[in-house]
Amino acid sequence: MSKLMVSISGIRGEVGGTLTPEVIQKYILAFAAYLKGGAVIVGRDSRVSGPFVTNIVKGCLSAAGCDVIDIGIVPTPTVQLEIEHYKAAGGIAVTASHNPVQWNGLKFMDKTGRFLNAEKAKTVYDMADRGEFELKDWRELGNEICDDQANERHIEAVLNLSYIDVEAICKRKFKVVADTVNGAGGLIIPQLLKKLGCEVVTINQDPTGKFAHTPEPLPENLIQLSEKVREVGADIGFAVDPDVDRCAVVDNNGDPIGEEYTLALAVKLIFSKKMGRCVVNMSTSRASEDVAKYYNCMFVRSKVGEINVAEKMLEIEAIIGGEGNGGVILPELHLGRDAPLAVALTLQHLLEFGGTLKELHNSLPQYSMVKQKVNIEGMNPDSVLKSIAEKYKNEQISLLDGVKIDFQKSWVHLRKSNTEPIVRVIAEAPTEEEALQLAERFMNEINNLVG
Ligand code: MG
8 A cells, every 4th residue: 555645736545544633623623723724625526535525524624723625536736726716725636647546635725725844844834743733612613605606617717818818719619528527627627618619529528537538648548548539530629637637639640749838838828918927836847938038938847736826926026837647737827837827828829820730839949858766775866966967077067956958959857765775867868768878877876876
């Protein structure tokens, strides 16, 4: 049985294993104490275990004196938007994001509508470990209301963005296949596409939580979507993860263009209209960077993790950003990764481009990325990374998050894991072969250190 994962992205565990009622209670009571009361938005993805977890979450919030606003099955970014809508004290998304069906978890947000950063998360987790909470007496228990309009408001917010020309997209009548993997996306993505005048073909739309395939929207998991795009002759296919913050695109030939290109496309669309700044994480493709440079726009990299990107965006007043795993962030909407946003921006871009999605993808800088890991059991990951950093100190190197080395046409990013004795090796180059070679070179160097 895997361990309970406690990280900057919240907590995740397996149902029937580490994600016990006691664990949920411990973290929710601490979170409620941290918020010091107020209203909390509670939404969940479609997982079968969702009601079990959500009921404990709501009960604990109420016991700690927080009012609960239950918005039902929604994307994680919808919870963020609803915090702003209700001016709530915080929010909880009950989800294990892209993890398989046996997992569930909690993502915490505060009154800013953003996730807790490392410092805030540590405060909550320390409070949880110390058992720091307060139970209210019967007169002060929190109340609960339900609101089933959150998905609708999210759709309207996307349609109202200055970058989206709803009328023009509607006129184009795109034929679109949407694979929402039986996650929360089935309640928002097809509905959004219809409002954009698309002819929509859905697969795995029912939000049953019984995922039709491995839910992470990686190319190898999009076979069904690719086939459907070819079968119906669609202009484009979209896949989202169960909590709808990541979006992957399949082109008109049924070929996945890779999650990295969801963000690169968004960056290009925004900068083609407006000068501004962009923030992406250290592991995001250089395609986005090249696009920003082409438009003479400032490009900054942050540590990996949505909140790190979001806070850097806030700090430098970026107008676009995100993570290469299909997570697009547009501050005009809110500072969080948002798949409905990515869908709308991609269609707007395709409309303005005029050609096919394959042609649009080909118009972007082409890179291939490979992700590997090296077992370093028995070694201190920090000293492994330090040795590599020392060896490459004369290269263009960044130690902001692990070790990132930028070469002329490629880069490699080495990061330790907080849960396993491994170092992740992410390499990008113009071709897959070169990326593999680069990754292998650094895997060998790490192996030599491990001995
Ligand atoms: Mg997710």
